[in-house]
Amino acid sequence: MIQKDEGLKRRVGALGLSANIINIIIGSGIFVLPAIVASYMGASSIVAYLFCGLLMAMIMLCFAEAGSKVTNTGGPYTYIETAFGDYPGFVAGVFAVGSNLFADAAVSNALVNVVASAYPIFENGWPRFLFLFILFYGLVYVNVIGLKQGMGLVKFNTIVKLIPLLLLIFIGIKDVSLSNLYFQHFPSVKTLGETSLILFFAFQGCETGIIVGGEVINPKRTIPRAILISITTVAIVYILIQTVSQGVMGDALPNFKAAPLAETARVVFGPFGYMLLIVGAVISMFGYMSGTILNSPRIVYALARDKVIPINALSRIHKSFATPHIAIILYATIGFILAVTGSFEQLVIIASSAMLILYLGVALSVIKLRNSKEQYTGGFKIPGGWTVPILAIAIILYFLSSLSANEMIGTGIVIVVLTLVFFAIKFLKKKVV
Numbered sequence: 001m002i003q004k005d006e007g008l009k010r011r012v013g014a015l016g017l018s019a020n021i022i023n024i025i026i027g028s029g030i031f032v033l034p035a036i037v038a039s040y041m042g043a044s045s046i047v048a049y050l051f052c053g054l055l056m057a058m059i060m061l062c063f064a065e066a067g068s069k070v071t072n073t074g075g076p077y078t079y080i081e082t083a084f085g086d087y088p089g090f091v092a093g094v095f096a097v098g099s100n101l102f103a104d105a106a107v108s109n110a111l112v113n114v115v116a117s118a119y120p121i122f123e124n125g126w127p128r129f130l131f132l133f134i135l136f137y138g139l140v141y142v143n144v145i146g147l148k149q150g151m152g153l154v155k156f157n158t159i160v161k162l163i164p165l166l167l168l169i170f171i172g173i174k175d176v177s178l179s180n181l182y183f184q185h186f187p188s189v190k191t192l193g194e195t196s197l198i199l200f201f202a203f204q205g206c207e208t209g210i211i212v213g214g215e216v217i218n219p220k221r222t223i224p225r226a227i228l229i230s231i232t233t234v235a236i237v238y239i240l241i242q243t244v245s246q247g248v249m250g251d252a253l254p255n256f257k258a259a260p261l262a263e264t265a266r267v268v269f270g271p272f273g274y275m276l277l278i279v280g281a282v283i284s285m286f287g288y289m290s291g292t293i294l295n296s297p298r299i300v301y302a303l304a305r306d307k308v309i310p311i312n313a314l315s316r317i318h319k320s321f322a323t324p325h326i327a328i329i330l331y332a333t334i335g336f337i338l339a340v341t342g343s344f345e346q347l348v349i350i351a352s353s354a355m356l357i358l359y360l361g362v363a364l365s366v367i368k369l370r371n372s373k374e375q376y377t378g379g380f381k382i383p384g385g386w387t388v389p390i391l392a393i394a395i396i397l398y399f400l401s402s403l404s405a406n407e408m409i410g411t412g413i414v415i416v417v418l419t420l421v422f423f424a425i426k427f428l429k430k431k432v433v
Helices: 014-025 033-069 076-084 086-118 125-144 147-175 189-202 211-215 219-255 260-269 271-295 297-305 325-341 343-370 387-401 405-432
Strands: none
Touching: 014 147, 014 219, 014 271, 033 076, 033 189, 033 219, 033 260, 033 343, 033 387, 076 086, 076 297, 076 343, 086 125, 086 271, 086 297, 086 325, 086 343, 086 405, 125 147, 125 271, 125 325, 147 219, 147 260, 147 271, 189 387, 219 260, 260 271, 271 297, 271 325, 297 325, 343 387, 343 405
16 A cells, blocks of 8 residues: 655645646647647647547546545656556556657757757767767756756746747737638547547646645645646637737648747747747746656656565665655656667557556546545545536546557557566565564
8 A cells, every 4th residue: 555755845836736737747748749739630620639638637626526526646656556456556647657768869869850850969979978968967966966956947937938839829820820720520539539549649748747645745735726726728819829920821730730930930930930830839948858757757756665576775865965866867767768768669659548548547536545535535526516526527438448459459569568567576575574
């Protein structure tokens, strides 16, 4: 069962946690999404954002309730482990860490590629290796020396990444042509579903942002409040960005899939606008990296804290800095190796389906935790009884059903391997005792 977070200090408030979640969710995706969505739905793209935002809100309500009842560090892993025990917790924890590591490797490579487009020296060889080394271990240093420093960087990145997006919204609105936003026919259910599946992944990130639950001030109130603030903010920003880019570019928007927002900014601001949004994309990627290296290692710490993985060193808290320093260093080292080797590419598909399985586990844990009234009373409770958790489960199963046969087989193989590893660890523990 879950152990206490001895040595960690509760220093994260509602504003810091909201910034943390927003920083993770608004990654590099928003800088390319408008063109992709427009290629599916044209002027009716806004409908997909509203639909997907509503679906994601139901899932996030489950996170809000679970997070207000289980207030230790670990995020979705902790909720699932508390509700269902060691084995589901182990699978959830490894899936959470793995999917985040693959995403980190992909985003860090995207970041160095953008830099290399301006400075070709970083394309290959030692300069690229050195860039990635400084990126990962610079963030390790910031996050090891203290949560305050790590959260400070996250808050700064969140503000800086939002500035170019907000400028594009508020200045670009004057160049919007209403005729570009007019649509005669409502999109078909099939088209809406396909588009929402793409957008669903753009709304991901809340599950990573709340991993720091054991360091949140008054978590029973702060976690639900931060989730509400962040998911509302993200939905509004996404909808306004799509409205401006669609309204300015019209039918030409799908032609600029590499950098649609930068092209929109070129029309609104001129060449300066294009460069502003390119720089914004770089800052956004760096912001994602700073957020994930703050949050994700705490799952590794939580797995060791709960004896789910038998490496006690990973649960150590630094005496001076009050951070899980060994878990942070190990996590970043694995992420760095994946980034420089590029071996993550073969497993990216499994990472996306792993996140859906995590969401399913959290929705189910809400139902389970509600039945544990003696132990998990108080905190936030989703209005409407079982309606929202059941709808969230149905939504997640719908998205899982959309995975290809190869994706399902790959995910199933990973679960089988993890099952064998879990029981091997358990057997070895008994043998030692």
